[in-house]
Amino acid sequence: MSLLPLGYLLLRTTKCYTTRHVPVRNLMSKQLVYQQFGDPLCVVQFREAAIPQLGDLEVLVRMLAAPVNPADINTIQGSHPDLPCLPHVPGDEGVGDIMEIGRKVTYVEPGHRVVLSSRQLGSWRYYGIYNETDVHKVPPNIPLAEASMLTVAPVSAYRLLNDFKQQKLCPGQCIVQNGANSAIGQSVIQICKAMGVNTLNIVANHCGYESVKEHLLSIGATKVYTLEEAEELACCGLSFQRPTLALNCIGGRYEDVMLMLLERCGDMVYYGGAYCLPLNQYMRNDVWFHKFLLSNWDQNTTNVEKEFTYKYIQELIVMGKFRAPMYEPVMLKYYDYALRNTCHCEAFSTLNYVFDFTLI
Known part of the structure; x- marks a missing residue:
């Protein structure tokens, strides 16, 4: 039996769902793919693939927009805690329209707008085939940018704010975070507001x-400080409202100063770039330390909890209380521009990149 071409196989996610080997349409998908971990500018390639026949529980999605997240870069580099099987289409999240459904699909219908609700499904492509359990319906009145970035930064921000304190945050309380200009940091600010x-x-x-x-x-944001300003605030003993929760994605001096600012018996959560750093417990033995990884939450949470989280963020978007972090739309064929600027950007840039599949 002859081997199937690489591009054909990559139209599906890396999860092992039922496959069919006969294409049912004369339709090709442009997509990005990598066959080994390494520098994204070296290992990611632009390819075309034929779209295969749908399985009974699968859906065909015409992607509309998909962001480039730091976690996507870490995955391609092989430094993310949770790595996919290779070869793989990158992209953790995105929004698109249902084009076709398998004969046993009941959750969605052609024309529904959906976001990818599981990690590492591969969103950097014009068309993708996914299991119906891996997509989540969203209202069509949510802007594409907000929809495309719905399931990573704002979901992470909401869980960071709500999952690690013994008593829920209340109006008037205070939190502190580093990396505040990141997509998650901007989401934290808006949800806290x-x-x-x-x-x-x-x-x-x-x-x-x-x-x-x-x-x-x-x-x-209530207050914005440089590291030096935050250190001066912590060392001068001035009277100010101390935060009860610290969100740490950097570590080093940024972690140290947050520990100095944190209220007694507060909580510090490590995530992102600080996820694997050693816990700095020697400085504060009264602080509760935690770690957060979105893929762990995705795997262990219930569908009800996922639905609640997505709905909460969607309502903020519709009410005008949440907007997408600052971004620049990019055509997929110019992927090297988006990857280069994400890999080599200023560590404290506020700009993100989104592959916009509606651009021609």
Whole structure:
């Protein structure tokens, strides 16, 4: 029996669902793919693949937009805690329209708009085949940018704010975070604003700091500090509202200063780039330390909890209380531009990149 071409196999996710070997339509999908882990600028390739026949529980999605997240870069590099089988189509999240469904699919119908609700399904392509359990319906009135970035940054932000304190955050309380200009950081600010929770936000004093600060304040940040300003605040013993929760994605001095600012018996959550760092418990033995990985939450949470989280964020979007982090749309064929700027961007840039499949 002859081997199927690589591009043909990559139209499906890496999960082992039932496959068929006979294409049912004369339709090709342009997509990105990598066959080994390494530098994204070296291992990611632009390819075309024929679209195979759907399995009974599968759906064909015409992708409309898909962001480039730091976690996507880490996965391609092979440094993410949870790695896919190779070869693989990158992209953790995205939004698209249902084009066709398998004969046993009941959750969605052609024409429904959906987002990918599981990780590492491969969204950097014009057409993708997914299991119906891996897509989530969203209202058509949600803008494409917000929909495409619905399931990673805002979901992570909501879970970070709600899953690690013994007592729920209440209006008037305060949290502190580093990496506040990241997509998750911007999401934390907006969700806290909607909750009535104050935010102390620490960013680097790089070139362009004033514009970063202005943007974060415009989306609801209470205070924005450079690392040096936060250290001065922590060391001077000034009277200020101490945060009860610290969100740590960087580590180092940024972690140390947050521990100095944190209220007694507070909580610190490690995520992102700080996920695998050693816990700095020697500085504060009264603090509760936690780690968060979105893929773990995806695998262990219930469908009811997922639905609740997505619905909460969708309602904020519709009410105008949440907007997508700052982004630049990019055509898929210019993927090297988006990958290069994501890999080599200023560590405290507020700009994200989104593959926009509606651009021609």
